[in-house]
Amino acid sequence: MFGNPVAVPANSSPHLRKSGSRPVVSDLEYLSGTETGNGVDETLLHSMEVDDLKSTILTMNPAAIVPSPILLWRFKVFLFIFWGLFCCKIGWDSVMRMSADLRDLFLYEAFLYYNPLLLVTMMVWLWGINLWIFSQSNVNYAKIFELDQNHLTHREIWKCATWMTIVVPTSMTAYLYLYSHGEVSLAASQPVLLYVAVAMILVFPFEIFFLSSRFFLLRTLWRIVFPLQAITFADFFVADILTSMSKVFSDLERSVCRMIHRQVATIAWFEADSVCGSHSVAIPVVLVLPYLFRLFQCLRQYKDTGEKPTLLNALKYSTAVPVIFLSALKYHVFPDRWTSFYRPLWLLSSVLNSSYSFYWDVNRDWDLSTFTRIFKFNRPHFLSHLLYGRKWVYIWVLGSNLILRCTWTYKLSAHLRHNYLTVFTITALEIFRRFQWIFFRVENEWNKMNLKSNIQITMSNLPTEEDKLLNSSSHNV
Numbered sequence: 001m002f003g004n005p006v007a008v009p010a011n012s013s014p015h016l017r018k019s020g021s022r023p024v025v026s027d028l029e030y031l032s033g034t035e036t037g038n039g040v041d042e043t044l045l046h047s048m049e050v051d052d053l054k055s056t057i058l059t060m061n062p063a064a065i066v067p068s069p070i071l072l073w074r075f076k077v078f079l080f081i082f083w084g085l086f087c088c089k090i091g092w093d094s095v096m097r098m099s100a101d102l103r104d105l106f107l108y109e110a111f112l113y114y115n116p117l118l119l120v121t122m123m124v125w126l127w128g129i130n131l132w133i134f135s136q137s138n139v140n141y142a143k144i145f146e147l148d149q150n151h152l153t154h155r156e157i158w159k160c161a162t163w164m165t166i167v168v169p170t171s172m173t174a175y176l177y178l179y180s181h182g183e184v185s186l187a188a189s190q191p192v193l194l195y196v197a198v199a200m201i202l203v204f205p206f207e208i209f210f211l212s213s214r215f216f217l218l219r220t221l222w223r224i225v226f227p228l229q230a231i232t233f234a235d236f237f238v239a240d241i242l243t244s245m246s247k248v249f250s251d252l253e254r255s256v257c258r259m260i261h262r263q264v265a266t267i268a269w270f271e272a273d274s275v276c277g278s279h280s281v282a283i284p285v286v287l288v289l290p291y292l293f294r295l296f297q298c299l300r301q302y303k304d305t306g307e308k309p310t311l312l313n314a315l316k317y318s319t320a321v322p323v324i325f326l327s328a329l330k331y332h333v334f335p336d337r338w339t340s341f342y343r344p345l346w347l348l349s350s351v352l353n354s355s356y357s358f359y360w361d362v363n364r365d366w367d368l369s370t371f372t373r374i375f376k377f378n379r380p381h382f383l384s385h386l387l388y389g390r391k392w393v394y395i396w397v398l399g400s401n402l403i404l405r406c407t408w409t410y411k412l413s414a415h416l417r418h419n420y421l422t423v424f425t426i427t428a429l430e431i432f433r434r435f436q437w438i439f440f441r442v443e444n445e446w447n448k449m450n451l452k453s454n455i456q457i458t459m460s461n462l463p464t465e466e467d468k469l470l471n472s473s474s475h476n477v
Contacts, residue, residue: 083166087173094173094180105267106179111420113191113264114172116252117198119245119427121164126435128157133439136377139446145234150212160210168194179265188264191255224293227300233445236297240441242290243317244408244434247427253286284328291320309364316360319353322346323409350409358405362398366440367447374443397436404433 067075095103131154134141142151152160171194178187201209202218223229224239242249257276258264298314301307326346330338375387387393408430 080162080166084169087169091173091176094176097180102267108420109265109267110172110175111424112251112258113175113255114168115420115424115427116248116255117164117168117194119248119424119431121161121168122428123241123245123431123435124157124161124164126431127438128154128161130154130435130438130442131157133374133383134442136379136381137374138376138378139374139443141442141446144442144445144449145237146232147216148212151216152210152213156210167197175265184265191264192259195256195259224297227293227297230304231297231301236294236301237441239290239294239297240437241434243294243320244430245427246287246290247423249290250283250286253282254280257282279331281328284324288321288324291317291324313360313364316356319349319356322349323353350406354402354405354409358402361401361405361437365437365444367444374439397440401433401436404429408433 095107098106131141135154141147145151171190175187175190178184178190202214204214205211220234220238223232223235224242227235254276257280261275263276295314295317298310298317302310302314323346326342326349329342333342375384375393376389377384407426
């Protein structure tokens with residue numbers, strides 16, 4: 001019906017055909033139908049197929065070869081968990097090799113060196129969560145802290161926290177392993193190298209490791225120690241965080257002291273009267289420094305603004321001074337004298353400091369008169385539905401803030417100094433309390449900035465007396 005079918009040669013290659021056309025036969029086969037010609041044609045076609053395959057591989061999209069971001073993220077999480085379990089296994093085996101008497105003494109010494117950096121790592125993780133919540137809501141934290149466009153986002157903060165989470169426990173595991181296997185000198189070098197590395201990274205003057213952010217942090221710390229300029233929000237905000245980490249700085253001072261005097265891995269801390277012992281006068285001095293810095297900031301603010309609430313705020317920080325020094329007197333007075341006279345004074349000063357601080361948090365630092373918008377995200381999110389406008393959130397914040405204020409003051413008690421697990425737990429809870437405090441404090445500042453800008457816009461739109469006279473339409477002569 002459609003005519004006779006066209007005969008196709010058996011040795012014609014499908015790679016030489018065009019769709020909808022007659023078969024194409026190579027000139028070599030057309031000229032010579034011998035076996036030698038067929039062999040040459042097959043060799044030529046094979047080489048052409050190989051070249052086509054190579055060109056296809058070379059022209060493939062490189063993105064198709066790279067694993068997906070989700071797969072890479074899962075692989076990193078797997079490595080992180082594997083590393084954590086490996087460090088726990090090595091550390092546990094190392095501790096179990098020691099005798100029971102030596103174990104408690106050595107664990108306290110290991111805690112003394114690594115406790116400050118572990119708590120700082122925790123604070124960095126929580127600060128990243130703060131920034132993530134702010135970025136998802138309507139709070140412009142970069143404008144509040146007067147940050148430039150190169151400031152660290154929550155993702156970069158979490159990267160820093162991840163590396164800190166890797167490096168600090170790794171050094172601690174090496175310290176435990178080397179000491180338990182008799183390598184005391186190598187074990188003593190681990191915390192020293194770690195502290196030197198952290199100090200070098202902070203002051204490294206080259207454009208690596210987030211130079212602008214490190215410079216901003218160091219400049220803020222300098223302004224806190226020497227409040228010679230007008231106090232910015234970032235200045236007293238960081239100083240408030242330092243008050244929650246006063247115990248961290250106290251342990252840091254003892255660690256550096258032991259490194260300078262070559263007491264690392266010697267378990268000499270139990271000698272109370274030694275240079276870096278538990279009865280050292282430097283401990284209460286370092287504990288009180290963050291509160292004194294904040295006190296001087298308030299006095300400087302009063303000098304610049306003349307606002308009386310800044311004096312009341314200074315009074316709040318001054319109430320922490322007797323709590324710290326009365327607690328330290330336990331090691332320098334007779335037990336009967338401490339029980340009958342100094343301990344009641346310490347309890348009274350503790351209650352006063354906790355009550356005053358709690359009142360200031362709720363009435364001044366926060367604004368809980370109405371439900372705030374800090375947990376309302378710009379886009380739908382399950383956390384927004386869970387937290388925004390819920391009464392239990394504010395009940396929890398108020399109750400936990402009051403309880404943790406009291407426990408933080410109790411932590412300054414001298415008799416808890418050697419109970420390192422209790423002290424570590426209370427310090428971690430205080431950092432968590434400060435993490436909650438940040439949400440409401442920053443949002444309250446953002447609301448004040450918006451209110452001030454709205455008032456300025458309204459005042460600029462109001463007609464002046466000159467405009468009223470010029471716009472007058474009727475004049476009686």
